[in-house]
Amino acid sequence: MANTGCSKDKPVADIGAGTGKLTKILLDKGLTVKAVEPNDNMRGYGILNTHGKSVKWSEGVGEDTGLNESSVYAAFFGSSFNVVDPQKALAEVARILVPGGWFACMWNHRDTEDETQKAIENIIFSHLPDYSYGARRQDPTPIIEASGLFGEVYSIEKRFNVLMTAAQIVEAWRSHDTLFRQSGEKFERIISDIANLLSSSEYSVPYFTRIWYSRLAIDKSDLASELYKLTL
Numbered sequence: 001m002a003n004t005g006c007s008k009d010k011p012v013a014d015i016g017a018g019t020g021k022l023t024k025i026l027l028d029k030g031l032t033v034k035a036v037e038p039n040d041n042m043r044g045y046g047i048l049n050t051h052g053k054s055v056k057w058s059e060g061v062g063e064d065t066g067l068n069e070s071s072v073y074a075a076f077f078g079s080s081f082n083v084v085d086p087q088k089a090l091a092e093v094a095r096i097l098v099p100g101g102w103f104a105c106m107w108n109h110r111d112t113e114d115e116t117q118k119a120i121e122n123i124i125f126s127h128l129p130d131y132s133y134g135a136r137r138q139d140p141t142p143i144i145e146a147s148g149l150f151g152e153v154y155s156i157e158k159r160f161n162v163l164m165t166a167a168q169i170v171e172a173w174r175s176h177d178t179l180f181r182q183s184g185e186k187f188e189r190i191i192s193d194i195a196n197l198l199s200s201s202e203y204s205v206p207y208f209t210r211i212w213y214s215r216l217a218i219d220k221s222d223l224a225s226e227l228y229k230l231t232l
Contacts, residue, residue, distance in 0.1 A: 004073070004074045004102040004104070004213070005073075006029075006031055006073055006074050006102075007030070007031070008030050008031060008032055008054070009032070010031075010032075010073035010074075011031075011032040011033070011034055011071065011072050011073065012026060012031050012032070012033055012034070012072050012073055012074040012075070012076065013033070013034045013035075013036060013065065013067060013072040013074070013075040013076065013096060014026060014033055014034070014035045014036065014076050014078065015036050015060075015062050015065060015075055015076065015077050015080060015089075015093075016036070016037065016038075016061075016062060016077055016078070016079075016080025016081075016083070016084070017035035017036060017037045017043075017046055017057070017078075018037060018039075018042050018046065018078075018079075018080070019042050019045040019046045019049060020035065020045070020046035020047075020049040020050045020055075021078065022076060022078035022106075023035045023046060023049075023050055023055060024049060024050060024053075026076065027050060027053045027054060027055060031054070032054040032055070033050075033053075033054065033055040033056075034055070034056050034058065034067055034071070034072060035050070035055055035056070035057045035058070036057075036058055036059070036060040036061075036065045036066065036067065037057065037059070037060075038059060038060065038061045040059075043057055043059065061084065062077065062080065062081070062083075062084035062085075062088075062089035062092065063084055063085055063088040063089050063092055064092060065092055065096055067096045068096070069095055069096060070095075070096070070097065070098050070099070070220065071096055071098075072096050072097060072098070072101065073097070073098055073101050073102070074097075074101055074102040074103070074104065075093045075096060075097060075101070075102070075103050075104070076104050076105075076106070077089075077103075077104070077105040077106070078106055078107075079106070079107050079108065079136070080105075081105035081135075081140065082107070082134060082135035082136040086135075086140070086143045086147075087143070087146070087147055090103070090143075090144065090147040090149055090150070091147070091149070093149075093216075094147075094149045094150075094216055094218065097216045099216065099219070099220050100215060100216055101215070101216050102213055102214070102215050102216070103144070103150060103213065103214055103215075103216070104211060104212065104213035104214075105140055105211070105212055105213075106209060106210065106211040106212070107136050107137075107209075107210055108207050108208070108209050108210075109136075109137060109207060109208045109209075109210055110205065110206070110207055111159070111206035111207065111208060114205075114206045116197075116198075116203055116205075117205070117206070119197055120173075120194055120197065123190060123193045123194055123197065124179065124190060127183065127186045127189065127190050127193075128182055128183055128186065128190075131179075131182055131183075132182070133178060134178060136178075139155075139212070140153075140212050141153045141155075141212060144212065144214050148218070149216060149217065149218050150214035150215060150216060150217050151214055151215050151216075151217035152214065152215075153212055153213070153214045154212070154213050154214065155210065155211065155212045155213075156209075156210070156211040156213075157208055157209070157210050157211075158208065158209045159206065159207070159208050159209075160206075160207055160208075160209065161204045161205065161206050161207070162204070162205045162207060163202060163203075163204055163205075164202070164203055164204075164205050165201060165202050165203075166195070166198035166199075166200065166201060166202070166203065169194070169198060169203060169205065170191065170194060170195045170198065173190075173191055173194055174191055
């Protein structure tokens with residue numbers, strides 16, 4: 001947050017805010033947040049989870065947030081930038097940012113070199129040799145640079161551990177949309193194999209938080225012509 005110069009009197013946006021996990025972190029930092037989420041059910045939980053805080057929830061998507069032009073000082077995508085059209089979303093971010101505002105996208109990635117996580121990976125790939133995590137595990141720097149709207153791209157990586165029961169790990173995989181979409185009829189067998197692997201009652205699951213961020217570099221007076229180029 002210090003790198004972006006955000007403060008309470010400089011509102012920020014949480015795009016694809018879901019149930020408000022990142023929103024709550026931003027609020028705990030003392031920021032004023034405009035939380036944008038397309039799913040009614042998730043947005044409803046987000047409103048409950050952040051009740052009484054300095055946040056305004058609204059319906060919208062990364063490519064069309066519904067926020068006013070030049071209305072936020074930073075726009076954050078927490079595990080949501082991989083599900084949007086990146087160039088359209090970056091153009092929308094450029095529209096809603098103040099001059100010199102910041103864009104940031106971030107994901108929590110399991111450390112697949114951990115012994116247990118590697119064993120889970122082996123199970124998945126034994127069933128699905130062509131399995132792919134897609135854009136969520138790829139460095140978005142080339143995409144951000146290709147927009148021509150932002151300056152140098154910076155990155156941050158922090159490691160942390162989450163204590164989870166075996167049942168929680170299985171449930172997390174059962175709700176893993178990427179695995180579900182690619183596995184088809186093999187999904188239940190994969191989940192069963194993961195459950196059978198987990199012989200301990202509790203695990204310390206290692207994660208990395210990976211963040212990429214960049215500052216709006218284009219003069220706002222030139223924005224219309226640059227956005228037009230992105231549509232060609």
